[in-house]
Amino acid sequence: MFRRTKSETATTVPAEPQAKPGGKGRPTPTRKEAEAARKATFKQPRNRKEAAAVRREKVRIERAKMQDAMRTGDDRYLPAAEKGPVRRFARDYVDARWSVMEFALPVLLVVSLVGVVFSAQFLWLAGAVNLLFLVMILAIAADWFLLTWGLKRAAARKFPNDPLKGLGFYAVRRTMQMRRWRMPKPMVKRGEKPS
Template identity: 85%
Template structure:
């Protein structure tokens, strides 16, 4: 009378346990498993070969984390030279603006190549190449000054009590690279204000 039929039990599907919102998304390990994992992490290698393998794996995982951080801008795994909010602000400031220094190397290579190839045929071209070199050097110097002065001014406003030692050279070094080759990857678009 009160029994279930086999067809009723087959159709009822047990509901999957719902995780708490904000939970870690996996069950808590048992005490035995947690202690075994902890002891395994402190276990000393038996020989040099095993020790070097462990060291290689550790270096490989750290390098992979660092390469991923270079792509995503994750501050936890960046190299020491790129860590910190001031360095991130400097990167964003550089990446948001157009710069003469960014295009200086390709332009100077083209100008010098034209000078070398055609200077024997056109004698006046050597003077033009020299003038272009001088103009590029002056433009680079002006861009360098404007970049460092603007960056230091904004950092003094945004981070008043922080040290800005080496930040100008860091920004100039980043500016000299083509935008697509910069690491960590640019996180802002051109013309966008750095946050």
């Protein structure tokens, strides 16, 4: 009389568990997750002094990455002024050529020292020093013009859609440094064509 038939039991589908009205709405974290979250709260700085130490450590790590990128040329960690394919092309263009500006400072320093030390003994030396200064300044101006003109032409051909503003001054600033002290380090040899 109160017996179930087999067809009734086969058709009944178990109901999906309903969320309790006052439940938390997410599964309970495992013990491993709970302990990791608890330990993470201990790692956070508790006062200003600890927060400053954490900040200093982060800055030190970023600076180390940037210094390494300056040596290797890794574009990801370079400063914003050095990033991008256009700037890399400009660096390669500068590093591949010989430049008067690169040697201007040492030459002018030697010439001025010679002029100061020996001009009292040799009167003609003062005139020669002044003439050499004038020649060096004219050579620097010509080198500056040829560098910026050639670089902008080559960059406009290679990167027609990229902005080239400030590229000439960037190249001149790099050229004024001696090759061994340039940062990022030169990636091409002299006479090699920039990529």
